[in-house]
Amino acid sequence: MSGVLAIIDETGSQRGDLLVDRMLTALARRGDSTEVWRGEAATIGGTRFGWEMSDGFGGRSIIVCDGDLVVVADASIYYRSDLERKLRTRGVMPNGESTADVIAAAYRAWGTSCPLHLEGDYAFVVYDRARRNTFAARDFMGRRPLYYTRAGGSLIIASAAAAVLEHPGCSRELDEVHLAELVCASSAGADRTPYAGVKSLPAASSLVCDSRSLSVSAYWRPTLDLDERARSFDDVAAQLRELLTSAILERTAREGPTALWLSGGYDSSIMYGVGNEALDRGGRARLHPLSFGYPPGDAAREDDLIEEIARFWNAAPRWLSIDNVSLLADAAAHASESDVPFQHAFENWLRALLAATRAEGCRVALYGDGGDQLFAVSTIFLRDLFAGLRWRELKREWRALGSHGVLALWSGVIRPVLAERLRGVTAERRPKMKVPAWMQREFVERHEIEARGADVEARFATGARGRAGAETIASLANAIVPRVLSGLSALALDHSMELRAPLLDQRVVEFALRRPRAERASDGAVKHVLREAGRGVVPASVLAPRGGVKTGALTGYFERGFRSDPDGIVSGAFSAPLLAALGIVDAGALQQAWRQYKSRDGGGGSELFLAFQVELWLRARMPRS
Numbered sequence: 001m002s003g004v005l006a007i008i009d010e011t012g013s014q015r016g017d018l019l020v021d022r023m024l025t026a027l028a029r030r031g032d033s034t035e036v037w038r039g040e041a042a043t044i045g046g047t048r049f050g051w052e053m054s055d056g057f058g059g060r061s062i063i064v065c066d067g068d069l070v071v072v073a074d075a076s077i078y079y080r081s082d083l084e085r086k087l088r089t090r091g092v093m094p095n096g097e098s099t100a101d102v103i104a105a106a107y108r109a110w111g112t113s114c115p116l117h118l119e120g121d122y123a124f125v126v127y128d129r130a131r132r133n134t135f136a137a138r139d140f141m142g143r144r145p146l147y148y149t150r151a152g153g154s155l156i157i158a159s160a161a162a163a164v165l166e167h168p169g170c171s172r173e174l175d176e177v178h179l180a181e182l183v184c185a186s187s188a189g190a191d192r193t194p195y196a197g198v199k200s201l202p203a204a205s206s207l208v209c210d211s212r213s214l215s216v217s218a219y220w221r222p223t224l225d226l227d228e229r230a231r232s233f234d235d236v237a238a239q240l241r242e243l244l245t246s247a248i249l250e251r252t253a254r255e256g257p258t259a260l261w262l263s264g265g266y267d268s269s270i271m272y273g274v275g276n277e278a279l280d281r282g283g284r285a286r287l288h289p290l291s292f293g294y295p296p297g298d299a300a301r302e303d304d305l306i307e308e309i310a311r312f313w314n315a316a317p318r319w320l321s322i323d324n325v326s327l328l329a330d331a332a333a334h335a336s337e338s339d340v341p342f343q344h345a346f347e348n349w350l351r352a353l354l355a356a357t358r359a360e361g362c363r364v365a366l367y368g369d370g371g372d373q374l375f376a377v378s379t380i381f382l383r384d385l386f387a388g389l390r391w392r393e394l395k396r397e398w399r400a401l402g403s404h405g406v407l408a409l410w411s412g413v414i415r416p417v418l419a420e421r422l423r424g425v426t427a428e429r430r431p432k433m434k435v436p437a438w439m440q441r442e443f444v445e446r447h448e449i450e451a452r453g454a455d456v457e458a459r460f461a462t463g464a465r466g467r468a469g470a471e472t473i474a475s476l477a478n479a480i481v482p483r484v485l486s487g488l489s490a491l492a493l494d495h496s497m498e499l500r501a502p503l504l505d506q507r508v509v510e511f512a513l514r515r516p517r518a519e520r521a522s523d524g525a526v527k528h529v530l531r532e533a534g535r536g537v538v539p540a541s542v543l544a545p546r547g548g549v550k551t552g553a554l555t556g557y558f559e560r561g562f563r564s565d566p567d568g569i570v571s572g573a574f575s576a577p578l579l580a581a582l583g584i585v586d587a588g589a590l591q592q593a594w595r596q597y598k599s600r601d602g603g604g605g606s607e608l609f610l611a612f613q614v615e616l617w618l619r620a621r622m623p624r625s
Helices: 017-025 080-089 099-117 161-165 176-183 233-251 266-281 303-312 331-337 347-359 371-375 381-387 391-400 406-426 441-446 449-461 467-477 480-494 506-512 528-533 555-564 566-575 587-598 605-619
Strands: 002-009 033-038 042-048 063-066 069-078 119-128 133-138 147-151 154-158 205-209 214-218 258-261 288-293 318-321 364-366 498-500
Touching (some): 002 017, 002 069, 002 119, 002 133, 017 161, 033 063, 042 063, 042 069, 042 119, 069 080, 069 099, 080 099, 099 119, 099 133, 099 205, 233 266, 233 506, 258 266, 258 347, 266 303, 266 528, 288 303, 288 347, 347 364, 371 506, 371 528, 381 406, 391 406, 441 449, 467 480, 555 605, 566 587
Parallel strands (some): 258 288, 258 364
Antiparallel strands (some): 002 042, 063 069, 133 205, 205 214
């Protein structure tokens, strides 16, 4: 990962050395080496750490000048040989090995359509000095952040909101609506940040700006496009196996070992088996497994499964103990360092894994994000069966799930469908996400927090062919996803590493979006095609259906750690909340909800945690009065 900075200003009045230095200093967590290019109407800057200048990362050139194009990129580009073959047909080849060279060539070949041909994790800016045009884009899952603003006659783009805020023309006023959306985990607000003057370029989107206008548009959207070809299940699984092999090999480190965070679930274990088989064929070192151990009886414990998977490959994982990781340790310090509020409950869990991975000598860690979104679906598909009058199939699936009686069927399947139809008749715009009762109702209604979320959820459902399809689309396109993924990338960079998710490879994602729901969930089991793809490289006992029992659940760890409230950090944050001063929450109701949760008389821990996290972030930035 690198830091990206672009200041486009025809007058040159806001691009002095001191300003550029301040903005680059705000990107210091993204690199200690800097480059700056200055032109008549633009200044382009970038930062990068030394270890990222080797092959397989950003490369030696932070900024590339290719004819009239100036490119700065924060990128890891995969499938480069495929890309170069396509570039050759266009009569274009990169002038160097860095990712910025590759992006410059792609832009020269395809112009503003180049993101459709780039596969990887990236955020970049291309400045065309002949045409005085600026183009920027972000990868399809949003693993690398990009922020921007228009300030007077200037366009400012950077990898951190803090760098954009350094520009004197950028307002530091808070965006209270977005803060509320963060607190209630709304699907809306993909282009917003906690600052009213700073926009986020959404995932899978590009920006085009010239002297007259600025436009932002999506170049990719997840679409369910079922493959209707008659193919055997074995052939489909073989295709997925091939795709996973390529995705893993593309993401392994060019030099040195590659780690894999191994759990006892299907996703990481199949990645481990498929990856090791491919690495063996190529005569390369196998993946280094790292795992968390949990005490007997803990719902997160998968120690025996992990040992079985490792033995299958004659390996021993590097074990970490959950007893050594406090959920809330240094929470205030972490919040103060975050560019924007980081929505992840298990930040210290991740930090511990990253530190252990780096201690193993690894610069790259693979992890299993994506399996649940792509290859499983919740029991919401039962509602599709009921609504579609497929009652015989509903009966069979209900029994396969271990049917829990007529009342459970009514409350979990039938009543929600009837309620949805009633809302359709009354045109009521209510989202699936629930606004916590301790948020100020007047604020929620005045700013249409629920309606905004409902509108986005409705877009997810358009063309999704039912509730199960809408759930899959939402799991990929939700505004929370890129915030979390870019936050994970930033944590990894703090440990001089990159985190990579082979299951979120674009080819794998698009394959999964073409597969029918029955391969995701049916007959009381999930991930049918993914499990078949792991046949022979993972113990059969690990791949077997688990009867609806979810393993590896971190709920217990979260609840113990959050309720413990070490040094009263949560109670202190909620004692006089800035969120209440901004009118977003009711202080008394929030405090009461926290007391009930802490004493185990109430739920809603995840909502309270989000409020706690945003509150800590605000306290690090707002003066107290």
